[in-house]
Amino acid sequence: MNGDGHLSRREFLALAGASGLFVLFDLERLLAQEPARLPGRPGYPADFNAYLRIAENGRTTCFVGKVELGQGSMTSLAQLLAEELDVPLDSVEMVMGDTDLCPWDMGTFGSLSIRQFGPVLRAAAAEARAVLLQLGAEHLQIPPDRLQAKDGVISKVGDPAVCVTYGQLVQGKRIERHIEKIPVKTPREFTVVGRPAARKDALDKVTGRARYAGDIALPGTLHARIVRPPVHGATLKDVDSSAVANVPGATVIRDGDLIAVLHERPDLADRALALVKARFDRPAQELDEASIFDHLVKNAPPAQMLGANGNLEEGEKSAAAVFDHTYLNSYVAHAPMETHSALARIENGKATVWASTQTPFGIKTQVAQALGFPPEKVRINTPYVGGGFGGKSASRQAIEAARLAKITGKPVQVVWDRAEEFFYDTFRPAAVVKIRSGLTSAGKIAFWDFKVICAGEREAIPFYDIPNQRTASAGGWQGDQPPGLHPFAVGPWRAPSVNTSTFARESQIDIMAARAKADPLEFRLNHLSDPRMVRVLKAAAEAFGWTPKAAPSGRGFGVACATYIGTYVATLAEVTVDRATGRVRVGRVACAQDMGLVVNPDGSRQQTEGAITMGLGYALTEEVRFRGGEVLTRNFDNYEIPRFSWLPAIKTVLIDNPETPASGCGEPPIVCMGAVIANALHDATGVRLFQLPMTPDRLKSALAG
Amino acid sequence: MVQPVSFKLNGKPVRVTVDDERMLLWVLRFDLGLTGTKFGCGEGICGACTVIVDDKAVRSCSTRVKDVAGKRVLTIEGLEQDGKLHALQRAFLERHAFQCGYCTPGMILAAYALMLANPHPTREQVVKALDDNLCRCGSHTRVLEAVEVAAAATRGRVR
Ligand code: FES
Ligand code: FES
Numbered sequence: 001m002n003g004d005g006h007l008s009r010r011e012f013l014a015l016a017g018a019s020g021l022f023v024l025f026d027l028e029r030l031l032a033q034e035p036a037r038l039p040g041r042p043g044y045p046a047d048f049n050a051y052l053r054i055a056e057n058g059r060t061t062c063f064v065g066k067v068e069l070g071q072g073s074m075t076s077l078a079q080l081l082a083e084e085l086d087v088p089l090d091s092v093e094m095v096m097g098d099t100d101l102c103p104w105d106m107g108t109f110g111s112l113s114i115r116q117f118g119p120v121l122r123a124a125a126a127e128a129r130a131v132l133l134q135l136g137a138e139h140l141q142i143p144p145d146r147l148q149a150k151d152g153v154i155s156k157v158g159d160p161a162v163c164v165t166y167g168q169l170v171q172g173k174r175i176e177r178h179i180e181k182i183p184v185k186t187p188r189e190f191t192v193v194g195r196p197a198a199r200k201d202a203l204d205k206v207t208g209r210a211r212y213a214g215d216i217a218l219p220g221t222l223h224a225r226i227v228r229p230p231v232h233g234a235t236l237k238d239v240d241s242s243a244v245a246n247v248p249g250a251t252v253i254r255d256g257d258l259i260a261v262l263h264e265r266p267d268l269a270d271r272a273l274a275l276v277k278a279r280f281d282r283p284a285q286e287l288d289e290a291s292i293f294d295h296l297v298k299n300a301p302p303a304q305m306l307g308a309n310g311n312l313e314e315g316e317k318s319a320a321a322v323f324d325h326t327y328l329n330s331y332v333a334h335a336p337m338e339t340h341s342a343l344a345r346i347e348n349g350k351a352t353v354w355a356s357t358q359t360p361f362g363i364k365t366q367v368a369q370a371l372g373f374p375p376e377k378v379r380i381n382t383p384y385v386g387g388g389f390g391g392k393s394a395s396r397q398a399i400e401a402a403r404l405a406k407i408t409g410k411p412v413q414v415v416w417d418r419a420e421e422f423f424y425d426t427f428r429p430a431a432v433v434k435i436r437s438g439l440t441s442a443g444k445i446a447f448w449d450f451k452v453i454c455a456g457e458r459e460a461i462p463f464y465d466i467p468n469q470r471t472a473s474a475g476g477w478q479g480d481q482p483p484g485l486h487p488f489a490v491g492p493w494r495a496p497s498v499n500t501s502t503f504a505r506e507s508q509i510d511i512m513a514a515r516a517k518a519d520p521l522e523f524r525l526n527h528l529s530d531p532r533m534v535r536v537l538k539a540a541a542e543a544f545g546w547t548p549k550a551a552p553s554g555r556g557f558g559v560a561c562a563t564y565i566g567t568y569v570a571t572l573a574e575v576t577v578d579r580a581t582g583r584v585r586v587g588r589v590a591c592a593q594d595m596g597l598v599v600n601p602d603g604s605r606q607q608t609e610g611a612i613t614m615g616l617g618y619a620l621t622e623e624v625r626f627r628g629g630e631v632l633t634r635n636f637d638n639y640e641i642p643r644f645s646w647l648p649a650i651k652t653v654l655i656d657n658p659e660t661p662a663s664g665c666g667e668p669p670i671v672c673m674g675a676v677i678a679n680a681l682h683d684a685t686g687v688r689l690f691q692l693p694m695t696p697d698r699l700k701s702a703l704a705g
Numbered sequence: 706m707v708q709p710v711s712f713k714l715n716g717k718p719v720r721v722t723v724d725d726e727r728m729l730l731w732v733l734r735f736d737l738g739l740t741g742t743k744f745g746c747g748e749g750i751c752g753a754c755t756v757i758v759d760d761k762a763v764r765s766c767s768t769r770v771k772d773v774a775g776k777r778v779l780t781i782e783g784l785e786q787d788g789k790l791h792a793l794q795r796a797f798l799e800r801h802a803f804q805c806g807y808c809t810p811g812m813i814l815a816a817y818a819l820m821l822a823n824p825h826p827t828r829e830q831v832v833k834a835l836d837d838n839l840c841r842c843g844s845h846t847r848v849l850e851a852v853e854v855a856a857a858a859t860r861g862r863v864r
Contacts, residue, residue, distance in 0.1 A: 070807075206803070207794065208782050208810045212807065214740075265731060265736070268724075337753055337808050337840065338743070339745075386807030389841070606844075609847070612843065613846070635748055635750060644845050644849070
């Protein structure tokens, strides 16, 4: 070791027992790749054994590549399995997000767990049940059509004493038999799905026994704190870590772009990190949260046409009034309460990483590349994840921990502090929406010309009946085109694209309704023919107790509706405004959804309450402030997220529609929150805000006119 | 200064020999192995690290270990008694007053401190007491319900 606490590279190698080359790679580039675009994606395995194992004692272990982020998929996926396999729900144990044990999965995001993976799991369990019935028939010497399966037991119809359990048949082994094309149950046959279920993670979470990546302890673990640039795009000039020697037990490691201080205690590593003097060249600082919008409009890639019908010119001719508005929304952070965390260990040439991530299989590839290991020599374990919301699709910390574990030969834990979490977050992109629309003298929408810039195209095409319309999108929420468009990383944030486009569309609709002197709910219904949307609007209105009145009525009522990947959502809200402070208080919210089949009604309500509460933040306060690549909002003191005193009374309506495939509700109920509050605010005050968040300052200046 | 610090932890005496300027959070988590107490912000803002010291809710990320010398510290791991969940834990469990669960130990302990001082809080009092405990998942509605359920269930016998 050098006097300054540095290990030389040769010493690292000796420590790690490694030989040969370190493969350095461009971490930024690797991380910029969306997991969805990594090459060579395999699909879900066809063999049902990949998803389940039945032990001799009858307990079933279910293996899924999904992870439990708080959304309750540990429970809802267990419900699907228990339903189709006919085993008791509490006999199912879930193994989630372990890349050695679980079948491949793309990641836990986009409300896909139930919508896309649900059918896969159901089919696997249904086939397993059919095979078990066959095996049972052979075992009992009774034809299968005279047998029934229930609670993990196969018995003779009318003579339940003649029986054999799944456990006895299978004894924990793989089932080497397959039957093709076994249908899943119809909703009428359900006994587990569609009913409330006790959350499987409850006991762990109320006792503190739930383990998150930062809670996993291995003997000899070193905790790493990493030298970070002050600004995105900064380059390291020089670094002096000699003072680290003042913290006994601290060591410094430098490997290419990675400089870390390690200690057996994280807080002492942190203390040592504060002693490292690193100087950086800062790039010129131009953009900030005010100038970003012009920049995006100027530099976004060319717009793509998403859809059009009728003739805009004709439409404009038929319009008695034309409305031209621009809507803005700021960068928004994911800010999960658990920061990105990982523990990595390398033993006998195999790396094991416990990570807080939404994409265990994606980071398996990334860690393998970073270490120069073949993928089978990397295992990612995903313990409970303390919130994701899209932000843990990128998991740079896992790579950092793995690289440091390889260098030191010891387990290394990386837990970001809050400032790192804000710095490396893949924010919801700042974005601009421009809408030009018109109204006939009869109060019908004459035309609609919609362009979204930098939020992405998802759900941008309106579901209203509009004779002449055009929808275009320039730049996606991934923000990768052109490179450097955003001063920092952006990415998926709970319902990508749709918070932005819904805010704009539903505000514009309200502006037209107000001009038509129509009740905003009726105005919407007058332009809707999709029965599912009509139904959710009416259901939400009934739950809310809506009475028709044109805005601004002074009541502070708002309405907004949207679709999100198959789910229909309508949200109504009542607000009060403190004109002196500019503070908005949302008193109550009613939200109705049609998400097709509801797997776990209480879980869906809970997700809905959570999304509504979270949505108050991007609507009212959440805004990443920055100067160039320097992120100025670094903790919850200047990035204000919703808290108890903001809480509205929430009413949730779930439309019963079990024959339609499940489309999920983790994201849909958040998308109306910007618009519904903007509309309610206008109804209360007659003033409209065109920028999210609707902060007290913005509201006060709008009120001052 | 590295020196022994003694206090009562979850009803049992402990003695750690550590740099006594270190924050209690890290000593709990990594010297004493109690990982139920969470790190969220490190600056006393979020409440994830809430523990009870002499019946008051404190933020362990901002409390030096020497400041609990001779005191009683309760963490989430110490709330169960004789293998039985505390009424608050039961209510959080039954009402599903959590999603990711990361804020939950801090929430439960902040509510516990409130109930020690005020066994039958009104909803406004609960909101006030928990307002600086942040939850990103939006479990607030359920947390308020759970605290009410627990307060009713304990009938004044909070401990
Ligand atoms: S970690 Fe202590 S208050 Fe946030
Ligand atoms: S339950 Fe996730 S932060 Fe509260």
